Amino acid sequence: MTAGIDVPDRRGRTGLDRHGRDLTGNPRVRILDVRVLSCDWYVLRRTTFDYRHDDGHWSREQRETYDRGDGATLLLHDASRGTVLLTRQFRLPAYVNGHPDGMLIEAAAGLLDGDTAEEAIRREAAEETGRTVGTVEHVFDVYMSPGSVTERLHFFAAPYENTTAPAEGTRGVADEGEDIEVLELPFPEALAMIRRGEIVDAKTIMLLQWAALEGPFKHISRRTVPPPPRHRCSGDGAAPAHRPGC
Structure with missing residues (x-):
């Protein structure tokens, strides 16, 4: 047997x-x-x-x-204040595969465990950030590692209000060994952390880039992107034919 x-x-x-x-x-x-x-x-x-x-x-x-079953993830955002709410927790697989300390900055996420994707993400948001989520926006569904892992991850976004902030301290389900720190970050800083290699979690990067391209921060992100460098042309200001952009 x-x-x-x-x-x-x-x-x-x-x-x-x-x-x-x-x-x-x-x-x-x-x-x-x-x-x-x-x-x-x-x-x-x-x-x-x-x-x-x-x-x-x-x-x-x-x-x-x-x-490992399917999961759901959620980007909590406050467009009026230009902030996002993320978490930081220890991830052993990342630690054993080269991450300096295994402490990853992530969007709230968890397995469905028999719930619908929307039910699951409301549960995870409450457990990991202390926020009660109102209306959620479905973003997309993605196979995160289709060569070996069956999981399909459901992506969502939802606004949060700073007035609903819980007491300070770590969060998570103690019986599951969770010890989660909640981080509120300005959205431009979160994008910069991707470029600096400080946010390396795939689902979080995907949600932040969606927010910049199509989501609640598309106008903010366009204003914060520096313009491309201008070409300098020598001489009296005429643009030589062999100098594109001059």
């Missing part, structure tokens, strides 16, 4: 080896076998499949997929 297959694993799941066996959306893919390699908390599977290439020949392939 195998946990997660014949008998429940520690999260009460069975039949984890059947996930993905019945896919029929792509006629170039024939699923042959799914093996569960680990189901301690999330699920690691190895799938064997046949794949038909553009020239018509078939090849047998194997891929490992890591299933």
